[in-house]
Amino acid sequence: MTIALVSEQRYLESRVAYQQAWSKLLANGMTPDQIATLEKKGDVTRANGSFTLLSPQDGTVIRDPFVIGQMVQPGDLLFEITDESSIWVEAHVDPELMRKVSVGAPARILAGNRWIEGKVVQIHHALDETTRTMGVRLEIPNPGDHLHPGQFVSTRIQVGQSGEKALTLPLEAVLRSPDGDWQVFVEKKPGEFEPLEVELVRQLPGIAVIEGLKPGTRVVTRGTFFVQSEMAKSGFAVHNH
Structure with a gap:
């Protein structure tokens, strides 16, 4: 030895x-x-500078800006890979509603003609100077790869306590009266309407959450401004006391 x-x-x-x-x-x-x-193996000839470049995560290559034969430096981008099994959606929310939004709240998006459920994962604290809204990040599962970066969708975020009941109407059903109060037009008889003051609790995209109206009351939900104008021209008071 x-x-x-x-x-x-x-x-x-x-x-x-x-x-x-x-x-x-x-x-x-x-x-x-x-x-x-x-x-x-101890074969130093195999250390020739060639090796297999592996991704640190599973995903789909969405960009490969290099060209064959190009000299690259540390930090150069060769491949951009994204995992599309779940995606982030940036929602823009009215600052007045932000105090009602919380991390973990259920949310959903409308992509095409289908709703997809998700949740709130982050709330931004800076106001967008252009849109005057605040950003909320949603995490949405994407198992079928139906959603892609850059796509526009409609969003809905649950606010308040789970299961909380609210009385809602289309936003165009609620108008300001000459006194400055919020009102809706209720049907007293077929074709006959009168104004009723209500409290506007909050506004959502296309929806008004109100109080002061009994559930099931028949109200004008379309053409409300026309009804208000006709009643004003006919000489009837359009405010309710």
Whole structure:
């Protein structure tokens, strides 16, 4: 048996060179398993600068801006990969409603003709200077790959307590009276209407949440402004006392 003796200094220099080579291969994109395989085979000719570039996550390549033969530097973008099994949707919300929105609240989006359920995962704190709205980030599952970055959708976010009941009408059904109060037009008899003051609790996209009206009351939901104008022209008071 032959035993080779080396000095401690040479041993330490060899260990440092080994660790530097290992770190360099890791930095160049090789995995620990690939490095271990290369080391086990002991074939230095295989260390020719070629290696398999692996993605750190599953997903779909959406951009590959490099060209074959191009010289690249550390930090250059070669592939852009996104995991579309779930996506983020940025919703724009009226600042007055933000205090009612909370992280974890159920949400859904309308994409095409189908609703997809999700939840609120982040609430931004800066006001958009252009739209004068605040951003809310929703997480939406996308198992069928139906949704894609850059796509516009309609959003709905649940506010208040789960199961909370509210009386709602189309937003165009509620108008300001000459006194400045909110009112709706209720049907007293077929074709006969009179104004009734209500309280506008809050507004949602296309929807008014109100109080002061009994559920089931028949009201004008379309052409409300026309009814108000006709009653004013006929000489009837359009405010209710």
